Amino acid sequence: xxxxxxISLILGTIGGILFAVGxxxxxxxxxxxxxxxxxxxxxxxxxxxxxLIVRRKMDGRPAIKVNGRTVGTIVFGVxxxxxxxxxxxxxxxxxxxxxxxxxxxxxxxxxxCLIPMCKGIK
Numbered sequence: 001x002x003x004x005x006x007i008s009l010i011l012g013t014i015g016g017i018l019f020a021v022g023x024x025x026x027x028x029x030x031x032x033x034x035x036x037x038x039x040x041x042x043x044x045x046x047x048x049x050x051x052l053i054v055r056r057k058m059d060g061r062p063a064i065k066v067n068g069r070t071v072g073t074i075v076f077g078v079x080x081x082x083x084x085x086x087x088x089x090x091x092x093x094x095x096x097x098x099x100x101x102x103x104x105x106x107x108x109x110x111x112x113c114l115i116p117m118c119k120g121i122k
Contacts, residue, residue: 004058011051019044073117080110 001009018040025037056062084107091100 004055007058008051008055011047011054015044015047015051017044018047073114076117077111077114080107080114083107083110 022037022039022041022044025031025033025040027037031037084104087100087102087104087107089100090096090103094100
């Protein structure tokens with residue numbers, strides 16, 4: 001295992017666990033720990049962001065690369081993930097099962113559209 005893969009493994013595991021535990025703290029009312037959950041989830045996101053920067057630096061690429069296509073793809077991906085999340089909330093939290101499933105499927109289709117946007121069609 002190379003050094004960059006090992007570091008990615010460690011940082012990805014730590015960031016993923018922090019984010020997952022933070023989300024559980026936020027979303028489970030029995031735990032009564034919403035505010036600490038937000039802090040822990042934000043720490044997990046920060047660790048995952050550091051992982052992205054470190055991994056790019058170890059590959060010899062610039063830490064953050066921004067061009068028009070990359071920004072557009074990121075914005076589209078965020079919107080698609082939010083549509084999927086709204087569909088899940090409609091189905092599981094707001095008791096709007098049929099419309100939630102439809103919105104969730106639209107979100108999944110939008111996320112699948114990211115593949116040709118990122119890789120390009122050959």
